Amino acid sequence: MNSDNCIIVIFGASGDLTKRKLVPAVYDLKKRGHLPDRFAILGIGRTEYSEESFREKLQADMEMEGDEANSSFFQDIYYQSLNTSSPDDYVKLKDKLTGLDKQLGTEGNYIFYLATPPRLYSLIPGFLSEQGLNSEERGWKRLIVEKPFGTDLQSARELNREILKYFNESQLYRIDHYLGKETVQNILVTRFGNGFFEPLWNRNFIDHVEITAAESLGVEKRGGYYDSSGALKDMVQNHLLQLTAMVAMEPPASFESDAIRNETLKVFQSLKPLNRDELDNCFIRGQYTASTIKGEKVKGYREEEGVDPESRTETFTALKFYIENWRWGGVPFYIRTGKRLPTRVSEIVIHFKSTPHKLFKKAFGTQDNFNKLIIRIQPDEGILLKFGMKMPGAGFDVKEANMSFRYSELSSVEMASAYERLLLDCMHGDSTLYARGDAVEACWEFIQPLLDYENSDDPPKIYGYPAGSWGPDCADDLIEGEGVTWRYPCKNLASDGMFCEL
């Protein structure tokens, strides 16, 4: 599909997200021939740059030299310094855009990308609207809003309400970059493009579902932001619940954006509310402590730059919950995410029920339940099916066997980054892989009792776990059942450090 000629206006253009994700994503789109003939990026920030010095900064950030740096891509990048809170500066922005339209032929089609501190997300749309920059009289106007979309249920509702005064839902693109990952989209194809998974995909055959998003890095340079957020808001409210919806949703009637988003919303609306009395048994919080990983000393969270030395913000969380509907009644979902875990891996494990009668166990003493489907989101994307097979030789010794598929074997084409995919979708006006306002609010509604508990006078415990381990030991207690544990794709790496209550 061809994209319309357009300008991407990035607010927060001197920031980390722009240099690490957004501009590289547009660069890759250009390399793959996905950009329209007439196109520009207009960077916006308070910092003063000339257009040339802004281009040079981006080339340096992207470590580009020689031919790459001289490519026509950088000639399409412009910059305007602007104080996001000054109404007069938006007059200058409008003039700049009108000038670029005349010069380049971009036809008044603009994507406004909000990559600023989140408090500005509710202000910038109002200022844009004062200048008529939300009007689609001449060219389309789309607004991409970065995460976090609110910090709790009330603020998310207010933010929706405020932005919707100026932009319609159809113009609004709330980004959740997990939805841009190829393998996340592939969950839909796996489930709804094959006849044999779906008949088993329900409470009759599935024992429990496990979703993990583990990171080996700590908070890096984002300590200031992270300390006011924590794993629950940073990862669970958005990415992990979106993954849950992909696993749990009903087949949509069509592949239209709203058909899919209606089904994901129904999942969020069916999440069994977490009630305060149960929370101590289904909600675990952890924070990484100093340790040694592969011989190297690693800081604890409280020693990280920008973090309160007495912080009680969780860098790990695990949660057990249920989806109350016909398909999933009684099936526990376990999710966990954390920083400074032993490896970077995101995966979904569907644990199938064991056979009703353990024929081989009775006769020969061995027959575990091997039946799992593992959907690996990253890295080394793919799908692994585990089942039991007879070991060659006498008797009936049953061992685990694997059938695996690697995404990289399907095509030699390099996979697009999530931001690349999502930006292209926005250029095409396709919001399927963006979160709808009602879904974002439903996710906050589910999380809110946990936030209330965290902010109460008697907050939940927080446990220290050594950086490089799989989080607090007590996370294992969440999963109930004979011989059932989390899947550990790689062993603990921490060679010292303490598990403790903080």
Ligand SMILES: NC(=O)C1=CN([C@@H]2O[C@H](COP(=O)(O)OP(=O)(O)OC[C@H]3O[C@@H](n4cnc5c(N)ncnc54)[C@H](OP(=O)(O)O)[C@@H]3O)[C@@H](O)[C@H]2O)C=CC1
């Ligand atoms: N970095 C990441 O990996 C991710 C970031 N995000 C979200 O994207 C947004 C941007 O993040 P990130 O790039 O890391 O943040 P940075 O702090 O690196 O950049 C923020 C940018 O906003 C600009 N800005 C505009 N107005 C203001 C203002 N009034 N006060 C302060 N800064 C202002 C700053 O430029 P100037 O000073 O020139 O005005 C700066 O370029 C955040 O909301 C974050 O939550 C989401 C996912 C990942």
Ligand SMILES: O=C1O[C@H](COP(=O)(O)O)[C@@H](O)[C@H](O)[C@H]1O
């Ligand atoms: O949104 C976020 O996601 C990243 C993890 O993304 P991934 O694509 O690397 O899995 C996380 O590090 C960050 O804290 C969070 O804000």
